[in-house]
Each structure stands twice: as C-alpha cells, then as structure tokens.
Amino acid sequence: MICGFVIVKILLDEQQLNEGVEKLARSINDSYGSRPLTIIGIMTGSVILLADLIRKLDMPMRVGVLQTASYHGTQRGTLTIDAEMMLDVTQRDVLLVDDIFDTGNTLTAVIERVRQLGPQSIQSAVLLRKTGQQQVTGQPDFVAFDIPDEFVVGYGLDYNDEYRNLSHIACLEPDDLAVSDRGM
Numbered sequence: 616m617i618c619g620f621v622i623v624k625i626l627l628d629e630q631q632l633n634e635g636v637e638k639l640a641r642s643i644n645d646s647y648g649s650r651p652l653t654i655i656g657i658m659t660g661s662v663i664l665l666a667d668l669i670r671k672l673d674m675p676m677r678v679g680v681l682q683t684a685s686y687h688g689t690q691r692g693t694l695t696i697d698a699e700m701m702l703d704v705t706q707r708d709v710l711l712v713d714d715i716f717d718t719g720n721t722l723t724a725v726i727e728r729v730r731q732l733g734p735q736s737i738q739s740a741v742l743l744r745k746t747g748q749q750q751v752t753g754q755p756d757f758v759a760f761d762i763p764d765e766f767v768v769g770y771g772l773d774y775n776d777e778y779r780n781l782s783h784i785a786c787l788e789p790d791d792l793a794v795s796d797r798g799m
C-alpha cells in the first residue's frame with residue numbers, strides 16, 4: 616500500500632479492527648454490567664480507540680483524558696504524564712484505555728498515578744499488546760490483539776506524530792522509517 620512516499624504493510628485492516636473493538640467492548644460490558652464507569656483515555660494514541668469503544672459500551676459513563684509522551688520516532692525516551700485535564704476519579708470505577716502495551720511502563724506508571732487519587736477500582740484496556748517487550752509484571756485487563764514486535768502506526772498510533780489517521784494498523788519497517796525521516 617502507498618501512503619505518502621512510504622510503503623507500509625497492513626497488519627490489521629479496518630474490518631479486523633472493528634471486530635477486535637467489538638470483542639473488547641463485549642468483555643468490558645460483561646465485566647461491569649450496568650455499573651457506572653469513569654473512562655480515561657491515554658492520549659494521544661488512544662484517540663480513535665476511545666471514540667469507537669465508548670460507542671459500543673452500555674453502562675453509564677463519564678469520559679476524560681490524560682496525556683502521556685515517551686517516544687521520539689521509534690526511540691523510547693523519558694515518560695511524562697500530564698493529568699491536569701483528567702476527571703475526578705475519587706471513589707470511581709476507572710477504566711484506563713490505551714493504544715498499545717509495549718514495555719508496559721506507560722500503563723504501569725499511569726495506574727500508579729491514578730491509584731494515588733483514591734479510585735474505587737482501576738482496570739485497563741488496550742487495543743494492542745506487543746509480544747516480547749514487557750518490562751513489568753502487570754498486564755492489561757482487556758486486550759483486543761496480540762501482535763509481533765514491530766513498530767506499528769495507524770488507528771491512533773503515530774510515528775513522529777504522523778499516520779494517526781490511517782484506518783488500519785500498518786507496520787513501519789526500517790526502510791520506511793528512513794524514508795519517513797526525510798519527510799512526507
């Protein structure tokens with residue numbers, strides 16, 4: 616597939632993503648029933664998942680976001696968490712939503728931060744879990760897809776803040792990254 620000047624390989628197409636998010640929503644609906652939920656999307660990667668997922672959930676809900684950043688291109692850097700805009704989570708059942716569980720450090724740090732605010736419970740849902748990179752013992756409670764250890768973009772995930780708008784998930788390979796680094 617040609618995307619700008621970069622050739623990308625489709626890992627999950629639109630239909631597979633829709634089915635995966637349906638399945639994720641069914642598990643979350645089964646787990647919470649009609650209990651009111653406070654859903655916190657971890658920005659920016661979860662932006663499309665969040666929008667699709669909440670429309671498939673049945674319980675009463677409040678929806679908020681927090682911002683994290685850790686990547687520069689494909690290189691992991693220092694993790695920052697900005698929870699300034701987050702909803703009040705005290706005594707609430709909280710579901711954190713993120714795009715991908717890679718090393719697991721981001722979700723683990725966010726759970727720790729949110730826990731300090733005194734929620735009733737915290738669970739987490741991710742679209743993707745990358746195989747073989749985990750540096751933490753905890754796992755997300757709900758996972759739509761396990762994927763190989765590839766750098767992926769689309770459906771919210773970025774490379775240098777680009778490609779979030781693809782409606783599929785694609786792998787960026789070293790050659791693609793070299794082209795992309797020269798600009799689109």
Ligand code: IMP
Nearest residue numbers: 660716717718719720721766767772773
């Ligand atoms: P972790 O802390 O290593 O689990 O990484 C989680 C964050 O890194 C995710 O929320 C993404 O924003 C980003 N990330 C990890 N792997 C990828 C990838 O393959 N493509 C794009 N972003 C990624």
Ligand code: MG
Nearest residue numbers: 658659660714
């Ligand atoms: Mg992210």
